[in-house]
Amino acid sequence: MSTTPVTPKAVKTNRIGLQILDYRGGKTTLCAGCGHNAISERITEAFFEMGIQPERVMKMSGIGCSSKSPAYFMSRSFSFNSVHGRMPSVATGALLANKTMRSIGISGDGDTASIGMGQFIHLLRRNVPMIYIIEDNGVYGLTKGQFSATADIGSKLKTGVVNDLPAIDTCALAIQMGATFIGRSFSGDKKQLSAMLKAAISHRGTVMLDIISPCVTFNDHEGSTKSYKYMQEHEEAVSELGFVPHFEDIAVEYDHNTTVDVRLHDGSHLRLRKLHEDYDPTDKVHAMKMLMEAHDKGEVLTGVFYVDTQKPDFTSLLNMVDEPLATLPQERVRPSREVLTEIMEAHS
Amino acid sequence: MTPSELVAQAQPASGPASGVKQIVNDFSIQIATVNGSGSQSANNVLLRSIFRMGVPVSGKNLFPSNIAGLPTWYTIRVSKHGWVARKTDLDVLIAMNAETAQQDVLSLAEGAAVIYDESLKLNDLRPDLIYYPVPFDKLAASTGADAKIRKLVKNMVYVGVAANLLSIDMGWVEKTVRKQFAKKVKAAELNLNAVRAGFDYAASSLTKQDPYVVEPMNATQGKIIIDGNAAAAMGAMFAGVTVVTWYPITPSSSVVEQLIDYMKKYRIEQDGKANFAIVQAEDELAAIGMVLGAGWAGARSMTATSGPGISLMAEFAGLGYYAEIPGVIFDIQRTGPSTGLPTRTSQGDLTFIAGLSHGDTKHVMLIPATVKECFEFGIEAFNIAEQLQTPIFVLSDLDLGMNNWMSEPFEYPEKPITRGKVLDARQLEELGGFGRYKDVDGDGVPYRTLPGTDHSAAAYFTRGSGHNEKAQYTERPDDYENNMLRLARKFETAKTLVPKPVLESKGQQKVGIIAFGTSHFAVIESRDQLQRESQLATDYLRIRAYPFTQEMQDFVSRHERIYVVEQNRDSQMLNLLKIELDPTQTVKLHSVRHFNGLPIDARSITTAIAAQEGAGK
Ligand SMILES: Cc1ncc(C[n+]2csc(CCOP(=O)(O)OP(=O)(O)O)c2C)c(N)n1
Ligand code: SF4
Ligand SMILES: [Mg+2]
Numbered sequence A: 001m002s003t004t005p006v007t008p009k010a011v012k013t014n015r016i017g018l019q020i021l022d023y024r025g026g027k028t029t030l031c032a033g034c035g036h037n038a039i040s041e042r043i044t045e046a047f048f049e050m051g052i053q054p055e056r057v058m059k060m061s062g063i064g065c066s067s068k069s070p071a072y073f074m075s076r077s078f079s080f081n082s083v084h085g086r087m088p089s090v091a092t093g094a095l096l097a098n099k100t101m102r103s104i105g106i107s108g109d110g111d112t113a114s115i116g117m118g119q120f121i122h123l124l125r126r127n128v129p130m131i132y133i134i135e136d137n138g139v140y141g142l143t144k145g146q147f148s149a150t151a152d153i154g155s156k157l158k159t160g161v162v163n164d165l166p167a168i169d170t171c172a173l174a175i176q177m178g179a180t181f182i183g184r185s186f187s188g189d190k191k192q193l194s195a196m197l198k199a200a201i202s203h204r205g206t207v208m209l210d211i212i213s214p215c216v217t218f219n220d221h222e223g224s225t226k227s228y229k230y231m232q233e234h235e236e237a238v239s240e241l242g243f244v245p246h247f248e249d250i251a252v253e254y255d256h257n258t259t260v261d262v263r264l265h266d267g268s269h270l271r272l273r274k275l276h277e278d279y280d281p282t283d284k285v286h287a288m289k290m291l292m293e294a295h296d297k298g299e300v301l302t303g304v305f306y307v308d309t310q311k312p313d314f315t316s317l318l319n320m321v322d323e324p325l326a327t328l329p330q331e332r333v334r335p336s337r338e339v340l341t342e343i344m345e346a347h348s
Numbered sequence B: 001m002t003p004s005e006l007v008a009q010a011q012p013a014s015g016p017a018s019g020v021k022q023i024v025n026d027f028s029i030q031i032a033t034v035n036g037s038g039s040q041s042a043n044n045v046l047l048r049s050i051f052r053m054g055v056p057v058s059g060k061n062l063f064p065s066n067i068a069g070l071p072t073w074y075t076i077r078v079s080k081h082g083w084v085a086r087k088t089d090l091d092v093l094i095a096m097n098a099e100t101a102q103q104d105v106l107s108l109a110e111g112a113a114v115i116y117d118e119s120l121k122l123n124d125l126r127p128d129l130i131y132y133p134v135p136f137d138k139l140a141a142s143t144g145a146d147a148k149i150r151k152l153v154k155n156m157v158y159v160g161v162a163a164n165l166l167s168i169d170m171g172w173v174e175k176t177v178r179k180q181f182a183k184k185v186k187a188a189e190l191n192l193n194a195v196r197a198g199f200d201y202a203a204s205s206l207t208k209q210d211p212y213v214v215e216p217m218n219a220t221q222g223k224i225i226i227d228g229n230a231a232a233a234m235g236a237m238f239a240g241v242t243v244v245t246w247y248p249i250t251p252s253s254s255v256v257e258q259l260i261d262y263m264k265k266y267r268i269e270q271d272g273k274a275n276f277a278i279v280q281a282e283d284e285l286a287a288i289g290m291v292l293g294a295g296w297a298g299a300r301s302m303t304a305t306s307g308p309g310i311s312l313m314a315e316f317a318g319l320g321y322y323a324e325i326p327g328v329i330f331d332i333q334r335t336g337p338s339t340g341l342p343t344r345t346s347q348g349d350l351t352f353i354a355g356l357s358h359g360d361t362k363h364v365m366l367i368p369a370t371v372k373e374c375f376e377f378g379i380e381a382f383n384i385a386e387q388l389q390t391p392i393f394v395l396s397d398l399d400l401g402m403n404n405w406m407s408e409p410f411e412y413p414e415k416p417i418t419r420g421k422v423l424d425a426r427q428l429e430e431l432g433g434f435g436r437y438k439d440v441d442g443d444g445v446p447y448r449t450l451p452g453t454d455h456s457a458a459a460y461f462t463r464g465s466g467h468n469e470k471a472q473y474t475e476r477p478d479d480y481e482n483n484m485l486r487l488a489r490k491f492e493t494a495k496t497l498v499p500k501p502v503l504e505s506k507g508q509q510k511v512g513i514i515a516f517g518t519s520h521f522a523v524i525e526s527r528d529q530l531q532r533e534s535q536l537a538t539d540y541l542r543i544r545a546y547p548f549t550q551e552m553q554d555f556v557s558r559h560e561r562i563y564v565v566e567q568n569r570d571s572q573m574l575n576l577l578k579i580e581l582d583p584t585q586t587v588k589l590h591s592v593r594h595f596n597g598l599p600i601d602a603r604s605i606t607t608a609i610a611a612q613e614g615a616g617k
Helices: A035-050 A065-072 A087-097 A109-113 A117-126 A170-177 A190-202 A228-234 A284-297 A337-346 B003-009 B040-052 B101-106 B136-142 B147-166 B170-180 B185-205 B228-239 B253-266 B284-296 B307-312 B314-323 B350-354 B371-388 B398-402 B425-431 B477-497 B519-534 B550-558 B572-580 B602-613
Strands: A057-061 A078-081 A102-108 A130-136 A181-186 A206-212 A235-237 A239-244 A259-263 A269-274 A300-307 B026-034 B057-062 B071-079 B092-095 B113-117 B130-134 B224-227 B243-246 B277-280 B301-305 B327-335 B341-345 B364-366 B391-397 B404-407 B461-463 B511-516 B538-543 B561-566 B589-593
Touching: A035 A065, A035 A130, A035 A190, A035 A206, A057 A065, A057 A087, A065 A078, A065 A102, A065 A130, A078 A087, A087 A102, A087 A117, A087 A130, A087 B243, A087 B277, A087 B284, A087 B301, A102 A109, A109 A117, A109 A130, A109 A170, A117 A130, A117 A170, A117 A206, A117 B284, A130 A190, A170 A181, A170 A206, A170 A284, A170 A300, A181 A190, A190 A206, A190 A239, A190 A269, A190 A300, A228 A235, A228 A300, A239 A300, A269 A300, A284 A300, A337 B228, B026 B040, B026 B101, B026 B147, B040 B057, B040 B071, B040 B147, B040 B170, B040 B224, B040 B404, B092 B101, B092 B147, B113 B147, B130 B147, B130 B185, B136 B147, B136 B185, B147 B170, B147 B185, B170 B185, B224 B228, B228 B253, B228 B301, B228 B327, B228 B371, B228 B391, B228 B398, B243 B253, B243 B284, B253 B277, B253 B301, B253 B398, B284 B301, B284 B307, B284 B314, B284 B327, B284 B391, B301 B307, B307 B314, B307 B327, B307 B350, B314 B391, B327 B371, B327 B398, B341 B398, B350 B364, B350 B391, B350 B572, B364 B371, B371 B391, B371 B398, B371 B404, B371 B477, B391 B398, B511 B519, B511 B550, B511 B572, B511 B602, B519 B538, B519 B561, B519 B602, B538 B550, B550 B572, B561 B572, B561 B602, B572 B589, B589 B602
Parallel strands: A057 A078, A057 A102, A078 B461, A102 A130, A130 A206, A181 A206, A235 A300, B026 B092, B092 B113, B113 B130, B243 B277, B243 B301, B301 B327, B327 B391, B364 B391, B511 B538, B511 B561, B561 B589
Antiparallel strands: A181 A300, A239 A269, A259 A269, B026 B071, B057 B071, B057 B404, B224 B404, B327 B341
């Protein structure tokens, strides 16, 4: 007979008193084992651990299996599943209306790199303050496995069809186009992805994350370069990510020779321990070089490639009032009678 | 020099030749120039000087799709009756473009006057016209203007010549020039010198032989002159628009360009910050995407475009309809299909927009006919968009948007801004939650929340895929059908919110006319012609919105024959009417169409209706 009383296990809460349950979404309808599901899990945890109020978050997406996934995390956040490839404009509009909200966009490699290329580039160029995630599986999952534009040259479809066009590297593109936080990760790399997502939440500006996310149904076979196996064999991290949130003690020492410390907008710190010798996440040209060289070597480079914490984001450039435009009262948005008289006078 | 001195000093040298009967305040002037030659200010001075003499005027710019070098024409119609539609007969020509001068002369009405550069030697072309050769270059040089701007100054010389020949009050000309160049005193002087040079030359060297003169009236007091795009922009500003997106396209660009000017002047707060965002998007797909994103997040958002942009917006328009998101789209129609005649007018987007996007989509359209309505509908569109939670299209056209129209001054909007059915955190607490697409009030319009609403039941999932009352994904046949039927109910509710048609007569005749938008001005003039020339009395209903309301049904059933006047080839309005009318009624509808890119004129309508009525025979 036991003598110790049974105490109920304390439910873990975050710094704003919410439980992980408060960050969960609906039950996924994606295939079991789909990389997209793992990413939804990591996003759920990251927002929970960072203690972000779910009602302050807008989840945006285009069309595709990946774009469905906002339904599977954070049900208490506002969600907009828009049209194929055109989520960037919708997300931009929503942030113009309410720049005090946080925004996370989920896209696919088809949604971004083909039909959505135009809007994608302009989102990056504007440095719209949001996290933009490409759940990258090299195929159009939802339309049953055609090649996308991020498929590597020489990679093979299940049917044996070989891709003979070069892949678009969305990270290289993002560096060139002006995004201010750019990284690549792998849905199966829990530790790296978690740190990257939390850092992304702390950044203000466009965070562009290309997350390799295998499609188990259409692109996880021999000959695919976006399969679990291929990633396990070819993933090459440029740095090891450490993340110290702004609400935790930063006393931990680090070696300045081997580690780059980036202070993010909310006061959190991203600690990047170099795995590549001359790795420098503030140097665009070097970041591009790294990516190009990795392509030649057949490596899938992961990690944070570039961070710029200085460049103003799009909503700041517009010099808007502090409050959300969406809810300004009539007194502020309808000019006075005198203004109308003045304009009428000018046309008399 | 004061205006009165100017007038006293410079009287017309001579009156019209004896025997010529004067035609007072009832003629049109055409100014033929080269695009990019800066004739706009000069034309504006002529237009406004006549307007300030109290005489009704309208000004229409016929310009090419080109920046510089191609011919352009500006027509001023002077009408003591107040007719402002395009007049087909041209009575006075100011020929400044060597390239088109011959053709311009050949197209004039009999007895017309031609003011032209003497080097063009036009006077042998037709014996039935009156010619006034003018040494424009010499006169421009005499003003002391340096060579660089002489081309511009030359335009002001024709203002002076015309002022003299047509008896336009020089006092008003001077005031108008000074107002136009209010911030540039030197430029004002230079331009005035040019006007005087032209005036004095005409006074000393030309003999008035044509019958056309302007005499002061009292028909424009208190009125303004403005273009429809400026009026629409003002409407949007007073509606409290906060997010504006656009992609430049003629003839809609000046909606946003003028809006930018207004907003910078009147919507910057004391701390220097803007209570709005205006974004030039990468294309119209992005422009409408941003509008919907902003509307979803609670802003009053808009874009302005023309036909090709509307084509690109189709997919998003369907999303806006189905996901129920407010937004306002101004379509300043131009001539299609495709690039068509990009700088000519049309009413050709009607049927396309009515059902823009795939599936069973239906859109609300507001159709202004006057600049005042551009302003008023520009405001009301935002209210209706939020009340109905759907995109609202405002269909103007190039003629209305880019030309100068007289109007009563606009009235300050007394009606408060209405934001529609939006639940806040307190209401959610009381209700214990909500169904985003549930028809609580029976009007088909559900309740929504805005992102950021601080309540755990506030969020919902917006999607263009099938959804049930709770905004959850569904493919169930009954869910889909119920939702579509509710949207149809909402479209019925729209009928109670849109501007009603205007019955412009007592409604007791056998013959009725239905028209909309800028055809209005030609229709009212045509009704006068039909009455006077053919003793044909007509009733007239002007439609101002889609969906149509009961008034349209009543009008059709009360008449034996209805002429639907419109500026497109395919009788688009007539076809929309047919969809709603009983087959016993549709047989009454007859089409009067005008679609050559020029604004419709009264004579074309009169001829078409008189012929079909066998009138006047
Ligand atoms: C305008 C338009 N064209 C085509 C489609 C069909 N379609 C749906 S999803 C998709 C591709 C999605 O691929 P991706 O973005 O890579 O997402 P994944 O399913 O692989 O996660 C396509 C072509 C569509 N929905 N809309
Ligand atoms: S088809 Fe591929 S991408 Fe889509 S859910 Fe299945 S595994 Fe994921
Ligand atoms: Mg994909």
